[in-house]
Amino acid sequence: xxxxxxxxxxxxxxxxxxxxxxxxxxxxxxxxxxxxxxxxxxxxxxxxxxxxxxxxxxxxxxxxxxxxxxxxxxxxxxxxxxxxxxxxxxxxxxxxxxxxxxxxxxxxxxxxxxxxxxxxxxxxxxxxxxxxxxxxxxxxxxxxxxxxxxxxxxxxxxxxxxxxxxxxxxxxxxxxxxxxxxxxxxxxxxxxxxxxxxxxxxxxxxxxxxxxxxxxxxxxxxxxxxxxxxxxxxxxxxxxxxxxxxxxxxxxxxxxxxxxxxxxxxxxxxxxxxxxxxxxxxxxxxxxxxxxxxxxxxxxxxxxxxxx
Amino acid sequence: xxxxxxxxxxxxxxxxxxxxxxxxxxxxxxxxxxxxxxxxxxxxxxxxxxxxxxxxxxxxxxxxxxxxxxxxxxxxxxxxxxxxxxxxxxxxxxxxxxxxxxxxxxxxxxxxxxxxxxxxxxxxxxxxxxxxxxxxxxxxxxxxxxxxxxxxxxxxxxxxxxxxxxxxxxxxxxxxxxxxxxxxxxxxxxxxxxxxxxxxxxxxxxxxxxxxxxxxxxxxxxxxxxxxxxxxxxxxxxxxxxxxxxxxxxxxxxxxxxxxxxxxxxxxxxxxxxxxxxxxxxxxxxxxxxxxxxxxxxxxxxxxxxxx
Numbered sequence: 001x002x003x004x005x006x007x008x009x010x011x012x013x014x015x016x017x018x019x020x021x022x023x024x025x026x027x028x029x030x031x032x033x034x035x036x037x038x039x040x041x042x043x044x045x046x047x048x049x050x051x052x053x054x055x056x057x058x059x060x061x062x063x064x065x066x067x068x069x070x071x072x073x074x075x076x077x078x079x080x081x082x083x084x085x086x087x088x089x090x091x092x093x094x095x096x097x098x099x100x101x102x103x104x105x106x107x108x109x110x111x112x113x114x115x116x117x118x119x120x121x122x123x124x125x126x127x128x129x130x131x132x133x134x135x136x137x138x139x140x141x142x143x144x145x146x147x148x149x150x151x152x153x154x155x156x157x158x159x160x161x162x163x164x165x166x167x168x169x170x171x172x173x174x175x176x177x178x179x180x181x182x183x184x185x186x187x188x189x190x191x192x193x194x195x196x197x198x199x200x201x202x203x204x205x206x207x208x209x210x211x212x213x214x215x216x217x218x219x220x221x222x223x224x225x226x227x228x229x230x231x232x233x234x235x236x237x238x239x240x241x242x243x244x245x246x247x248x249x250x251x252x253x254x255x256x257x258x259x260x261x262x263x264x265x266x267x268x269x270x271x272x273x274x275x276x277x278x279x280x281x282x283x284x285x286x287x288x289x290x291x292x293x294x295x296x297x298x299x300x301x302x303x304x305x306x307x308x
Numbered sequence: 309x310x311x312x313x314x315x316x317x318x319x320x321x322x323x324x325x326x327x328x329x330x331x332x333x334x335x336x337x338x339x340x341x342x343x344x345x346x347x348x349x350x351x352x353x354x355x356x357x358x359x360x361x362x363x364x365x366x367x368x369x370x371x372x373x374x375x376x377x378x379x380x381x382x383x384x385x386x387x388x389x390x391x392x393x394x395x396x397x398x399x400x401x402x403x404x405x406x407x408x409x410x411x412x413x414x415x416x417x418x419x420x421x422x423x424x425x426x427x428x429x430x431x432x433x434x435x436x437x438x439x440x441x442x443x444x445x446x447x448x449x450x451x452x453x454x455x456x457x458x459x460x461x462x463x464x465x466x467x468x469x470x471x472x473x474x475x476x477x478x479x480x481x482x483x484x485x486x487x488x489x490x491x492x493x494x495x496x497x498x499x500x501x502x503x504x505x506x507x508x509x510x511x512x513x514x515x516x517x518x519x520x521x522x523x524x525x526x527x528x529x530x531x532x533x534x535x536x537x538x539x540x541x542x543x544x545x546x547x548x549x550x551x552x553x554x555x556x557x558x559x560x561x562x563x564x565x566x567x568x569x570x571x572x573x574x575x576x577x578x579x580x581x582x583x584x585x586x587x588x589x590x591x592x593x594x595x596x597x598x599x600x601x602x603x604x605x606x607x608x609x610x611x612x613x614x615x616x
Binding site: 093096097127141142143144145171172173181184195196197198199200201203204205216218220221222224225278281282283284285286287289291293294 | 477
């Protein structure tokens with residue numbers, strides 16, 4: 001630690017300090033302890049059909065699609081990636097504390113705009129899905145923006161039982177499909193990711209398609225655009241997007257070897273509860289509260305499969 | 309607009325679209341309309357004794373101290389800035405979706421560590437202040453992390469009336485004083501700013517000293533550190549911090565000419581209410597909710613005073 005006084009405890013780090021130092025809290029398992037004890041059956045591999053590997057500015061970003069929430073958009077993005085639509089496009093917008101957005105810089109120029117291939121130019125709005133039929137791991141605490149929150153299929157979820165609606169809230173790292181003034185004007189060719197405080201007022205106003213599971217720093221640390229709404233003002237400011245590949249299209253040897261904790265597992269449920277309390281040690285106060293946008297789904301590296 | 313499909317409405321932009329397009333919402337003033345109509349008396353200049361002008365990586369960051377919440381830290385930071393303590397130090401840590409932190413890279417080396425001058429090496433913890441006596445503009449909605457939220461003296465505020473406590477919540481742009489394992493181990497020589505989703509579990513666990521009012525992009529877009537807790541691993545990765553000056557110490561001609569909306573003004577109260585509803589136009593759904601960490605205090609440029 002280069003700076004003793006700077007030993008600000010990291011929320012994302014998981015403390016293993018002795019329980020006895022946290023006088024206000026009875027002995028309970030910390031998220032780190034639960035993680036360490038989690039059985040292999042509480043983890044799942046990446047889904048080759050729903051994982052995208054993006055290279056932007058030479059850095060790797062791994063994204064997971066959410067077909068349970070936006071099936072038409074997920075299918076279209078899968079097609080766009082499979083056919084190489086995104087390869088060679090660019091990040092065109094970075095608005096501080098809001099979004100990083102990528103797409104075709106020539107989208108508005110009919111001659112220069114890239115062709116969508118076999119992907120659909122027009123899709124229905126997929127702002128929410130029925131809550132019924134969705135297996136959710138619920139968070140006990142009140143959210144404010146939604147009556148119910150939790151996780152399903154690896155995604156954060158917000159829901160309104162009285163309207164039978166469920167949706168992915170705009171938490172940090174969540175990816176949505178840019179749209180114009182009409183609700184059905186997104187097709188997945190231009191995507192954005194949240195890089196600041198969750199702008200939950202976007203919820204139910206735009207189609208969310210998934211989330212970044214690794215490599216956010218390649219999208220969050222980019223220079224902010226100085227134009228209107230954070231768009232880069234000059235074409236040379238655009239950040240090159242080398243490629244977006246469907247995991248299924250990558251040779252085995254090139255696939256990231258990662259596992260995600262299942263969000264319907266006993267371990268994940270225990271971690272959600274553990275995170276309502278600050279871990280013992282550095283903390284002197286516990287909020288006894290948690291919020292869906294302050295939670296993350298554990299991920300871990302695994303050994304590459306042996307060549308046959 | 310370079311990308312039509314990309315016309316994702318910016319939350320920070322203020323819509324002036326006709327009210328008639330937003331069928332679900334009765335005619336009410338938008339935040340933009342309230343801002344436009346605000347009288348001059350609802351604005352205040354920067355306070356020369358509580359404003360710091362930092363130059364980091366050649367970019368300007370303007371910060372406002374919060375002596376109403378952390379009087380000892382504010383006074384110490386004022387002294388440190390006045391005596392040039394920060395000049396030539398560095399950003400040493402950038403942890404994605406958490407904090408950017410600056411201080412003395414040699415802090416732990418007794419010989420090389422910079423001297424504190426007349427500033428105090430040791431201060432009391434100032435995690436909260438009494439709620440009584442604090443004039444707050446309250447937010448109507450439930451927060452989850454705190455029983456009461458709002459704004460006071462230009463700062464976001466969270467409070468617990470049953471414990472007579474008020475504090476500045478860890479919203480995006482809020483600045484705190486790094487500390488070690490003991491609660492009274494901060495003195496303002498190392499500071500951090502929140503660059504992601506509000507890590508509200510830090511509230512009441514560390515001393516908050518103010519907030520960035522302009523130039524966040526100079527701190528939020530820095531390369532993330534790859535070491536433990538986001539520290540830069542090599543000294544040459546540290547980002548140079550050229551200077552931190554108290555506004556009062558800058559010649560009039562070099563002072564940023566800015567005004568902030570008074571958070572106890574009628575205009576600000578009306579904006580807090582307006583922001584509970586999405587503006588008409590692009591939005592089709594309104595949350596009818598707001599959260600203290602999704603709010604910002606309006607700021608505007610003013611003409612420089614005429615030389616006498």
